[in-house]
Amino acid sequence: MKNFVEWKNVLCQHPMYLLIDRDRGKPTVGERIPPWGAPDAKEYTKRVKRNLESLEKFPDLKINYQFSGVEMEDMARDFPEVIEEMKRWARKGRIAFIGGTYSQPHLHVFGPESNIRQFEYGLEVFKRLFNFKITSYARQETGLHAQLPQILNAFGYRFAVVPAFYWSLRFIDGPSFPEIIGNSHFQSFVQGEEFTYWQGLDKNSIPLYLKSSSAHVEEDEQRDLFHSPILCIDFPDLQEVSESWYREKRKRGGFYLVDEALKEQLEKHPPTSRAKLYAYWSYIEGMWAEVLCRKNKEAEIKAVQAEAMVAMAHLVGERIEAQEKIDKIWKNILTSQHHDVYWIEVTDLKKKALRWLSEAVRVSEEIIEEAESKIAKKIYTGKEGGKVLVVFNTLPKERKGIVRIKTEDNVRIVNDEDKELPTQRIGGEINFVDTLPSFGYKVYRLRKEENQGLVDTKKECLEDLEFENQYYKVRIREDGLFESMIEKGSGQELLDTKRYLGGEIRGWIKDKDVSTRNRGKITRIEQGRVGKLIVIEGSLEDIRYKKRIMLYNDLPIIDVDIDLSFKGSEVGIFWIDESKLNIYWPTQGGKISYDIPFGVEKGKEERPLFAINWLDISTDKYGLTYINKGTPKHWVRDGVIANVIAWGGSKFSNRQHLVWLKRTQYDLKLYGSHTISYSLYPHQNDWKKANVVNVAQDLSFPLLAYLEDGHKGILSREKSFFRLLSHNLIMSSIQSQQGKIRCRVYNVGDEAPPKVKEVRLLKICDLSGRQIDKIGKFQIANLLVK
Structure with a gap:
């Protein structure tokens, strides 16, 4: 029988190589159990070989592979003969590679430099191993944000495809928007209107194909003239290419590589619209109190600071041979971002990734210290024999911020005007506030101090506490929750505490809704020369917590650290974010804005919002910014900011396939001690006039303190490069x-x-x-x- 609809089959094999190769957790993850998965890389590679052998058997078959760069490097190391065979078929135009990142990350939850390095390091692997240039951003899992069109165009991509997993699309411009056809169990775009331009914040755009499945083909053929687009792009998990599968697909149409199929269809049906493409979904679900995401953010910032310090050393004529180390740092960071590392059932590979990230932090700190030492040796630091402090600013702007010195000695900090700066010991650190030159350093003299001046210390507080500086005035209850925050420039109360108190933590524990309201008490107050430290201790059922609030005398921010101690805790329902542990800040409402990699987006209430650094709710007169330290999943309801910080249990899913709800053999409860940190920035005006982006960056990139001996040198004691x-x-x-x-x-x-x-x-x-x-x-x- 004649095919009245000639479908174009595009097989995009999605490998699970990294997880199969490196995870050895117990119970065994599903991806390592045949027939879906394989017990190890050796067995899994046999499947790749059988895939390639099928190209001989079926002369018109073509296969696209979504291997990541790190997976190709691992395979090249362990199974070089398979790489050689892939090269042969790539030269013949029978296989192609798609995606192009170094791992397979959900890009929208990672920082800007991670986004760039994923493509820099990933594309280099395919060029080096296969002399292949990837030009299609097509992938099974999500990884979408509003600055990706600009990044993709910069790296030479020509096409993008909506992923097989969740995505969101909003048409924004064009003479004609594509039609959508639907019934009670099926919705689809219609043939002839299968492309739009995916447009980014900067107006960069890339052709986007609007279909990523061949499901419902038989029903689709019955729609005849209003059937879905004919290009059927499938993303199976590296399936076997059996004869029955081949015959079933071949009777409906031919096989294509992604690039050639997209090019052909685009010429026939060019886009007539522009759209935003983004994701409300990721594996950021509160597992292990987001320790992986928190560690990743720490590692990325350390890596960026290490590179900056090497550059600063270069400007003073000092060469640091660190590129090989830096490449290794970034590859460790990028590998840890693979979605299979973040996938919920995975435990062993997560632990390994945490070790990779810790190693990245350690080596970055070594590079930073080497650069600090070489620069400091060239500075005139003063008389020989005395100790000085050199503070480095790795951001190219002057900034006023907190300097922290790890030392058990009590010292006074004196600047070049012989002025003593107010200091305060907090734990094992001396803290002080000063303004630092842009991308440069400043030298301070150290003088020994018998007592590290705490003006007043109280063991506990049984009444509300007030604090006021030139920027804000707050009132804190005896349980450590905020019931008032007044921004002094506008005179506006920022909190609406009818339903939530500021800083309240809520979650569903042991079948009931619990809150830190009336659960804790202030156990210590330290009023010092830098600010007021308030310590609160309490418990949420079996979860002990200790919260530290730092209110600064001369800074417009508030810092909060929360130590959580878990003992096999079960918290929340996996697919209900409100049931998990959330930190709540109830605002007076306004426009929602939050940062994404290289940009700022407008947010909607009742949606998951992945804020890389900050989320702000403001009017044109006042606002409040919540700055996270590695817990990027937020949501807003009725002006209340919620930040998801922890979930634990055994029942989980990927929010798509119900089969995962039956796999309860994994112990995914919460254990151990975790510290969740965030900052608040009450401000006048909206986010832009309040300089929120810079304030948040200052808080993410700490000033670097280095102790040095006094000596002569050719550089001045304060310098901006x-x-x-x-x-x-x-x-x-x-x-x-x-x-x-x-x-x-x-x-x-x-x-x-x-x-x-x-x-x-x-x-x-x-x-x-x-x-x-x-x-x-x-x-x-x-x-x-x-």
Whole structure:
């Protein structure tokens, strides 16, 4: 019988190689159990070989592979003969590679530099091993945000495909939007209208194909003239290519590589619309109190600071041979971001990833210390014999912030004007506040102090506590929860405490809704020269907690650390975020904004919002910013900010396939001690006028303190090497590059030429390397300076 609809079959094999190769957890994960998975990489690679053998058996078969870069490197190390066979078929045009990242991450939950390095390191692997250029961003799992079109275009991609897992689409412009056809169990775009332009924040766009499945083909054929698009892109988990499967597919149409099929269809049916594509879903579900995500953020920031310090050392004529180490750091970070590491049933591979991240942090700190030492040796630090403190700022802007020195000695901090700065010991650190030069350093003298001046210490507080500085006024209850926060510039009360108190933690534990309200008490108050430290202790059923609130005398922020102690705790229902442990901050309402990699998005209430660093609710007169430290999943209801911090149990899913609800053999309860940290920034005006992006970045990138002996040197005691003059240009990294300094930035303001100080601006390029004169709104650019 003649085919009246000639379907185009695009097989995109989605491997689970990293998980099968490196996870050895008990009970065994489903991905390591045949026939779906394989017990180890050796057996799994046999399936790849059988895939390749099927190309001989079926001369018109074509296969696309979504291997990640790290998986290809692992296979090349352990099974080089398979790589050689893949090369042969790639040269013949019978297989192709898609995706292109170093691991297979959910990109929307990681920082800006991780997004760039995923493509830099990933695409290099396919070029090196196969001389293959990936140009289709097609993948089974999600990994979408509003700046990806710009990144994809910069790396030479030509097409994108909606993933097989959850995605969200909103049409925003165009003479004609695609039709959607549907009934009670099926919705689809219609043939002839299968493309839109995926448009980013900076107006970059890339053709997006709007179908990623061949399910319901028989029903689809019955729709005849209003059937779905004919290009059927499937993402199975590296299935066997059996003769029955081949015959079933072949009778409906031919086989294609992704690029050739998309190119052919795009020429026939070019887009007539533009759309936003993004994701409300990830594996950020509160598992292990998000320790993996928290550690990943710490590692990324340390890596960026290590690169910045190497660049700073370069500017004073010191060369640090660290590139091989830095490459290893980034590959450890990027590998840990693989979605199979974050997948809920996985435990052994998560523990390994935490070790990779700890190693990345350790080596980054070694590089930082080497750079600090080499720079400090060139500074005139004062008379020989005395101790001095050199504080480094790795951001290219002047900043006022908190400096923390790890020392058990009590010391006084004195600047070059012989002025003693207010200090306060908090735990094992001396804290003080000062303004640091942009991308540079400042030297302080140290003088011994018998008593590290605490003005007042109370063991407990049985009444409400008030604190006021020039920026805000707060009132805190005896259980440590905020019942008032007044932003003093506007005179506005920021909290609406009818349903929640500020900083309240709630969750569903032992079949009941529990809260930190009336569960804790203030056990210590330290009023010092830097600020007021309030310590609260309490319990949520079997979960002990200790909260530290730091209110600064001379800074507009509030820092909060919460130590949680779990003993096999079960918390919440996996698929109900409100039932998990959440931190709540009830605002007066306003517009929701939050940051994504290289940009800022508007948020909606009653939606999961993955904020990389901050989420803000504000009017044009006042607002409150919540700044997370590695717990990116938020949601807002009736103006109340909620941050998901922990879930534990045995019943889970991927929010798509109910089969996972039956797999309760894994112990995914909460154990051990975890520290959740966040900051608050009450402010005037909206997020942009309040400079929220810079405030949040300052809090993410700590000032670096280095103790040195006094000695002579050629450098002054205070120096800025490089300064960005616009607060709208946000640095994502600074690197030493072929004798010059490369600073990657993105612009949160209107288009403007960048202005710098202390260095000479040699060239401005967009992310692709094209030279430009101005940086547009939300454009990513590289500044080359000397």
